[in-house]
Amino acid sequence: MAGIPDEIRQRAALLVQSSSALLPALRTAAGGPSQDLCASGTGADMSAELGVVHEWMWREARHAAWTVPHGVMIALCWRMLDSVQDGRVAWVGRHAWPAPRACIRRDGSRLLLERSLFVDPGASCSQDERIWAVQQSLACDGICAVVFDASGFSMVASRRLQLAAARGDGRPAVLALAVRPWHERLTPSAAATRWGVSPSPPQVAGVLPARALGHSADERGEAPVWNAALLRARGAMAHAVGQCIHRIEATWSWSGASPHVDTSDVGFGMELRP
Amino acid sequence: MIAPNAMQPLQRRMLAVAFPRWSAECARRTARRQGVAIGSETAVLVIAESHGARIVHDCCSGAAAIGVLRGMSLVQARAICSGARVELPHLPERDASMLRACAVWCQRFSPITMMEPSAGMPVVLIDITGCERIHPSEPALEQRVRHAMRARGFTARIACAANAAAAVALATARRTPNAPRTLEACPVRSLRIERKVIERMHEVNIRRVGDLLRCTRASLASRFGAHTLRRLDQAFGRAVQHIEPVRPRPLPVAERTFDGPVAALDVLQISMQELIGAVCVQLHALERGAREIELAADCADAPRWTRRLVFGAPSANARHMSGMLAPSLEGMKAGLGVERLRLAVLRMGRMMRQEAIGEWVDTLCARLGADAVLRCGLVEDHRPRRASRWLPVLRHGFDARATTQALRARVVQAWRPSLLLRRAEAAAVTLGSGGSVRWRGDSHAVHAWHGPERIAPPWTATAALAPDEGGDFWRAQCDDGRWLWLRRTRDGWTVLGVWS
Numbered sequence: 163m164a165g166i167p168d169e170i171r172q173r174a175a176l177l178v179q180s181s182s183a184l185l186p187a188l189r190t191a192a193g194g195p196s197q198d199l200c201a202s203g204t205g206a207d208m209s210a211e212l213g214v215v216h217e218w219m220w221r222e223a224r225h226a227a228w229t230v231p232h233g234v235m236i237a238l239c240w241r242m243l244d245s246v247q248d249g250r251v252a253w254v255g256r257h258a259w260p261a262p263r264a265c266i267r268r269d270g271s272r273l274l275l276e277r278s279l280f281v282d283p284g285a286s287c288s289q290d291e292r293i294w295a296v297q298q299s300l301a302c303d304g305i306c307a308v309v310f311d312a313s314g315f316s317m318v319a320s321r322r323l324q325l326a327a328a329r330g331d332g333r334p335a336v337l338a339l340a341v342r343p344w345h346e347r348l349t350p351s352a353a354a355t356r357w358g359v360s361p362s363p364p365q366v367a368g369v370l371p372a373r374a375l376g377h378s379a380d381e382r383g384e385a386p387v388w389n390a391a392l393l394r395a396r397g398a399m400a401h402a403v404g405q406c407i408h409r410i411e412a413t414w415s416w417s418g419a420s421p422h423v424d425t426s427d428v429g430f431g432m433e434l435r436p
Numbered sequence: 437m438i439a440p441n442a443m444q445p446l447q448r449r450m451l452a453v454a455f456p457r458w459s460a461e462c463a464r465r466t467a468r469r470q471g472v473a474i475g476s477e478t479a480v481l482v483i484a485e486s487h488g489a490r491i492v493h494d495c496c497s498g499a500a501a502i503g504v505l506r507g508m509s510l511v512q513a514r515a516i517c518s519g520a521r522v523e524l525p526h527l528p529e530r531d532a533s534m535l536r537a538c539a540v541w542c543q544r545f546s547p548i549t550m551m552e553p554s555a556g557m558p559v560v561l562i563d564i565t566g567c568e569r570i571h572p573s574e575p576a577l578e579q580r581v582r583h584a585m586r587a588r589g590f591t592a593r594i595a596c597a598a599n600a601a602a603a604v605a606l607a608t609a610r611r612t613p614n615a616p617r618t619l620e621a622c623p624v625r626s627l628r629i630e631r632k633v634i635e636r637m638h639e640v641n642i643r644r645v646g647d648l649l650r651c652t653r654a655s656l657a658s659r660f661g662a663h664t665l666r667r668l669d670q671a672f673g674r675a676v677q678h679i680e681p682v683r684p685r686p687l688p689v690a691e692r693t694f695d696g697p698v699a700a701l702d703v704l705q706i707s708m709q710e711l712i713g714a715v716c717v718q719l720h721a722l723e724r725g726a727r728e729i730e731l732a733a734d735c736a737d738a739p740r741w742t743r744r745l746v747f748g749a750p751s752a753n754a755r756h757m758s759g760m761l762a763p764s765l766e767g768m769k770a771g772l773g774v775e776r777l778r779l780a781v782l783r784m785g786r787m788m789r790q791e792a793i794g795e796w797v798d799t800l801c802a803r804l805g806a807d808a809v810l811r812c813g814l815v816e817d818h819r820p821r822r823a824s825r826w827l828p829v830l831r832h833g834f835d836a837r838a839t840t841q842a843l844r845a846r847v848v849q850a851w852r853p854s855l856l857l858r859r860a861e862a863a864a865v866t867l868g869s870g871g872s873v874r875w876r877g878d879s880h881a882v883h884a885w886h887g888p889e890r891i892a893p894p895w896t897a898t899a900a901l902a903p904d905e906g907g908d909f910w911r912a913q914c915d916d917g918r919w920l921w922l923r924r925t926r927d928g929w930t931v932l933g934v935w936s
Contacts, residue, residue, distance in 0.1 A: 220936055223878065229936045232854040250793055261933065262812045262824040264854035272814070279793075279829065280810045281800060295800060295808075304793035359936075361917030364883045386919045386935040 212335035213328050214354035215320065217312065218390075219344045221360035228313070228343035231359035232260040234390055235309050235339055240267070240274055242307045242337045249334065252299040254281040255292060255311025258341050293319045300326035303333055312340035321352040347393065356394040362387035449574070451562040452603035453542070453581060454593040454610075455535075458558050459494035461590050462534045463524040472522075479517045483510055484526040493526040497591060535560065538590075539682040545571070545581065550679040552604060559604050561679065564596070600677050601670035604628065605645070619671060620646035627667040633660050645671070688718035688726075689780040697736040697773025704733075704765060704774060709758055711779040716754045719781070725750025725791075727783040731761055734778075738771035748801065748809065748829050749794025750785035756795045760802060788834070797829050806830050819891060819905050820852055820932070851911065853921045853933030860930035865912075865922060873912055873920060875931050880914035887911055888924070 220229040235258075239251050251274065253259050265275040281299065283292045296310045300323060308327075312320070320340075327338040340353060347358065455461070459482045464474055474480065481504065484493035490510040499521070504513045510523070532553055539551040539560045548563035562581075564571060571577040578594045585592040595606035595617075602619055609622040622645050625634050637660065642648060648656065648668060657665050669675035690711040698704060708731065719726060727750050733741040743764040751757065768774075788794060797809045810826040811834070817823050864874040871882045887910035907925040909932075914920065921933035 227876065229855065229934060232936050236854070260854055261820075261852060261856045262814065263820075263852045265812075275812055275814070278812065279797070280812065280826065281804075282808055282810060283804050284808070287804065291804065295804065298796060298799055302792050302796040304791075304796065361914075361919070363915065363917045364913060387917060 212337055215324050215327050215338040215340050215352070217340045217342055217351060217353040217356040219342050219347055219356070219358050219393075221358050222344050228257075228345075230258055230260075230311075230341045231388065231390070232264060233386070233388060234357075234359055235341065236260055236264055236274065238337065238339060239278075239307050239309065243273055243277060246306045246334070248304075249277070249306025250304055251278045251307045251309070252281060252302075252305050253278060253309050254283070254296050254299055256280075256282050256285075257311040257313065258309050289314055289319075293322065296323055297326045300336055300338055301329070303329075305336060306334065307337040307339070309339045309341065312342045313346065315340075315342075315351070317350045317352065324352040324354075354396055355392055357390050358393045359388050359390045362389050446566050448565045448598055449563075449596060450598070450600045450603040451545075451564050451574075451577065451581070451594065451596050452600070452607035453560045453562065453585065454557050454595075454604070454607040455559070455585075455590055456557050456593060456608075457494060457497055457500075457591050458535070459526060459531050460496045460499075462531050463494075463527075464496065464522075465534075465589050466530065467522070467524060474522055475520065477520060479504070479519065479521040481510070481513055481517065481521060481523045482526045483523050531558070536682060540684050542581075543682075543684065545577065548681050550600070550681050552679065557608050559607060561600050561603065563681075599670065599673045600679055601627070601667065602672070605671055620644065620649065624648060627664075627671055629660075629664050629667055633664060636660065685722065687781045687784065688715045688722070689778070690714035690718075691776060691778035693776045694774065697770075697775055699770060699773035701766065704768075704770075704777065705762065707777050708761060708765060708779070709754075711777060712754045712757045712761070715779055715781060716752050716757070719752040719784070722784070723787065724784040725752045725787045725794075726757070726781045727785045728781070729757065729761075730780050730782055731764070732778045732780070733768060733770060733774045734776040735770045735774055736772040738769060741768050741770065741774075743768075744782070745798075746806075746830055747794060748797030749788045749791065749834060751791060751794055751798075752787065753791060753795065756791075756798070760798060793834070801830055819893065820856060821905065853919070853935050855936045856933045857931065860923065860932050863920075863922065863929045863931045865924075865929040867910075871912075873914065873922065873929075873931075875920070880912075880916060880918060880920075882912045883915050884913040885910055886913070 218231050218234060220231045222229060243249070243251070259280050262275055265278065266272050267274075281295050283295050292311065293315065296308065296312075299305055299308045299310070312323075315323070323338070323340070327336055329336060342349075344358070347356070460480045463482050464480050467474055477498070479499035479502075480496040481492055481499060482494040483490050485491075492504060492506060492508045492510060492513045494506060495504045495513070499513070499517055503516050514521075535551050535553055535558050539549045542549045542560055542562050546562045546564050546567050550561040550563070552559040552561060564574075564577065574596045578596065582592055582594055593607045593610045595603055595610055597603035597606055597619075605619060605622050605626040605628075606617065608628075609626040623643060624637050624645060624647070625631075627645065629637075637643070637648075640659075642651070645668070648664075651659075653665060656668070666675055670677045692707050692711060694707075698707075711731075715726070715729070726747060728744065728746050730742055730744045732743075735741060743761065745757075745760055747760075800808050807828045807830075809829045811829055811832070812824050813827045813832075814824055815822060861875065866872050867885065871885065873880045873882060888908035889910075890908050892906050907923045910922045910924065912920045912922055919935035920931055921935075923930050923932050
């Protein structure tokens with residue numbers, strides 16, 4: 163890293179802190195092994211990823227109907243609720259709304275659902291109104307996390323939202339998660355990070371026979387698994403085109419009364435460019 | 437209850453609600469509201485000072501069941517309550533204030549309610565005379581009131597009688613719902629006679645009201661005083677008992693009458709700000725926030741102009757109110773001018789911990805529409821699309837736990853996707869080993885099938901099935917890692933959801 167200016171080095175250090183903080187956030191969000199740590203007050207510090215906008219995209223080929231990585235969004239919101247004493251979660255834009263059942267933890271806790279408020283700007287509303295609704299949500303002190311539909315947002319809009327997410331000194335920080343369609347992955351944005359989420363192929367080779375419901379699928383590791391790849395971050399670039407900076411894995415668990423997300427780190431690589 | 441007859445005068449009926457554990461339950465409720473976690477197994481002791489000693493003023497029914505008594509010293513009570521317990525101070529003002537609030541709340545059963553505070557067992561009286569059409573059955577009404585009180589954490593003893601004194605005596609004496617319903621069987625203390633007089637009665641073995649009735653009136657007056665005789669007469673309807681009905685506190689209102697018609701917008705805005713300030717002062721004094729306000733302007737030559745606003749959360753913030761009202765004032769057609777401006781609070785509510793959320797909801801709803809901000813309420817239904825419903829926050833409030841249905845709703849133990857598609861999308865499926873799903877123009881080889889799960893409407897449902905409510909449901913694990921939720925019916929296969 164010789165020859166790299168101090169400013170770039172500092173930004174890189176912040177990025178490493180930020181992306182490392184997202185890992186335990188995901189891992190502890192849905193009641194995985196680290197949940198006890200969180201309950202005892204030694205959970206991961208989320209301050210690194212707060213106050214900036216993170217963009218999330220579901221990798222898909224089609225443009226017409228795009229999908230939102232709800233599992234990861236829910237996991238991060240759970241983690242945020244665990245780390246703050248009070249605060250609401252705003253889901254802005256119908257496209258960003260998850261199925262309500264997915265917000266319930268496997269221990270039956272409904273805190274996320276009880277604290278969630280869903281904003282519907284309306285099908286006929288203009289993009290300006292959606293941006294305005296997101297901006298209002300990011301600026302509200304009573305909201306600790308905002309998940310919003312950022313499809314079609316321009317660079318100017320994303321900068322406005324980034325400024326709103328930063329809030330001022332002394333005000334509670336907000337977790338800002340933007341969801342966008344995959345075909346906007348090259349659109350310029352002021353977001354701090356951009357993540358691509360894709361389903362992970364099954365581990366077991368070959369075609370399995372059909373199973374009746376109630377089969378212990380969880381023990382065999384047969385559950386949706388997603389790879390979240392950090393595609394872009396301010397101050398860092400991938401090794402090569404098509405290679406991600408940072409990769410995390412999220413797993414949907416069938417066990418218990420309701421699903422949740424466990425994650426694990428599967429790779430890390432980053433190159434700094436002066 | 438006898439149906440009213442137009443030829444006969446109405447028979448007076450009073451319903452008394454006695455609270456045997458009022459202080460302890462008020463203390464528990466207040467502590468919980470302040471964020472103190474008190475479990476249902478934790479004993480609650482309300483402590484008071486008496487002659488320099490700390491004694492138990494009241495205790496919860498759990499503590500009473502293991503032997504804690506009112507008037508017992510705290511040391512003794514601690515020895516009895518060896519498990520988890522909470523000691524809370526006795527606050528008579530708080531208890532009286534909550535009893536008044538309870539009496540006002542009971543006006544949903546009848547417009548006339550009264551309260552009779554007492555050291556041992558406060559009582560709320562509800563005059564249900566002439567309410568037969570609304571409450572045709574007294575036992576059903578008693579049950580309804582009992583359930584309502586239990587839901588709010590209060591133990592209540594309830595009785596109906598022809599006058600207030602009899603209703604109070606029956607309610608305070610009724611330890612169990614099957615207790616005797618006659619006044620004669622009630623203990624003499626239920627007549628609310630002084631303790632010293634009761635002790636004198638016990639000395640001559642007068643323990644029940646029936647025992648008093650066997651004595652002559654002259655001997656009762658000479659032995660136990662005129663007060664005892666009056667209480668007895670009141671209980672049997674021979675003397676009138678005057679009780680002051682509880683009236684709800686008036687809602688905050690402020691108005692300004694101008695010397696002449698005023699058409700200048702800036703003057704009107706300044707006046708509106710002053711009215712808002714005056715209303716907010718009244719709201720702060722009541723420790724309440726406005727849920728709904730109405731600004732009215734009497735115009736000189738135009739019809740009365742009104743603007744009504746509903747807030748997402750109770751608000752006593754003058755800046756927020758003026759921000760919401762100011763745009764509407766600009767659009768007012770006042771003709772020659774406004775002669776009088778009046779701001780009235782139509783509904784109030786307890787202030788929320790976070791006012792910012794309420795203001796955020798109001799701001800969004802003012803621009804995007806009243807149904808723009810919603811919350812999710814769970815419904816006990818196994819059909820995926822009916823297991824939840826969206827409730828506008830402006831109409832249903834914030835608190836999901838306040839919805840009884842949401843409280844009861846249990847989560848169906850089944851696997852459901854994180855994304856339910858808005859409408860079912862047709863798919864071409866080849867089931868079995870080596871199967872595939874063709875959906876949205878792409879073909880996915882299926883790695884594993886899980887299912888089927890049959891979902892059918894409940895037998896009580898008579899309406900036709902919604903398009904995607906019934907059928908055999910499968911989970912398909914595709915080779916690319918995608919998980920799809922599929923439904924098979926006679927018409928073919930459809931995709932209903934995705935784990936994303």
